[in-house]
Amino acid sequence: MIETASLIVVNLLIAAIIGMIIGYLIGKNSRNTYNPSKNPNNIDSKVDSKSKTSVNPIFRKNSSVDNKPLILSSPRPSGKDKLIKIKGIDLKVEKDLNKLGIFHFNQIAAWSNKNCDWIEEFLSLPGTAKKNQWIEQAKILESGKETVYSQKIESGEVNVS
Structure with a gap:
């Protein structure tokens, strides 16, 4: 019984490592496909020079x-x-x-x-x-x-x- 439980734990660890590697590779490749500063529906929004994302005007001032x-x-x-x-x-x-x-x-x-x-x-x-x-x-x-x-x-x- 202990042998079976240890096999299950080992298999779960291997699956988690493989899942993280696949997730990293997919995330790394898809990062270049979405650019919020090139969003054609958001032409009028101003872009914060530090973060390159749209900022609500309410939060731009102190x-x-x-x-x-x-x-x-x-x-x-x-x-x-x-x-x-x-x-x-x-x-x-x-x-x-x-x-x-x-x-x-x-x-x-x-x-x-x-x-x-x-x-x-x-x-x-x-x-x-x-x-x-x-x-x-x-x-x-x-x-x-x-x-x-x-x-x-x-x-x-x-x-x-």
Whole structure:
């Protein structure tokens, strides 16, 4: 009985060694076939120069993720809001907010002061959101009313580029 058990153990060890060798050879050969930086579906993503992999923009900066505002993965089916109607948001800032997952006035209207600080730090816009009262403007625009600035945007009096 002991002889049978020792034969089983020896056979298992031999099988494990052969399996590791085969796995190593398959892994070594298949490493060259997948390159995430050449992914055609991920053209817009930025590549971290150290690791050569896509990095979520949230983790590229030193901002605390605890104060990050609520974001969406995509705009609602009705479409995204024209965030440029908020004073202090130009086309570049609107594009950056959209990349983060902020598409609608109600998202901005729900921000706390810490969320506002996080956005200002993350987008390198110190004091802009608070100085221009983005939250208050977003609450007005969310309710369906217009601000003086948003009326000027709609009439073309203000050029946001």
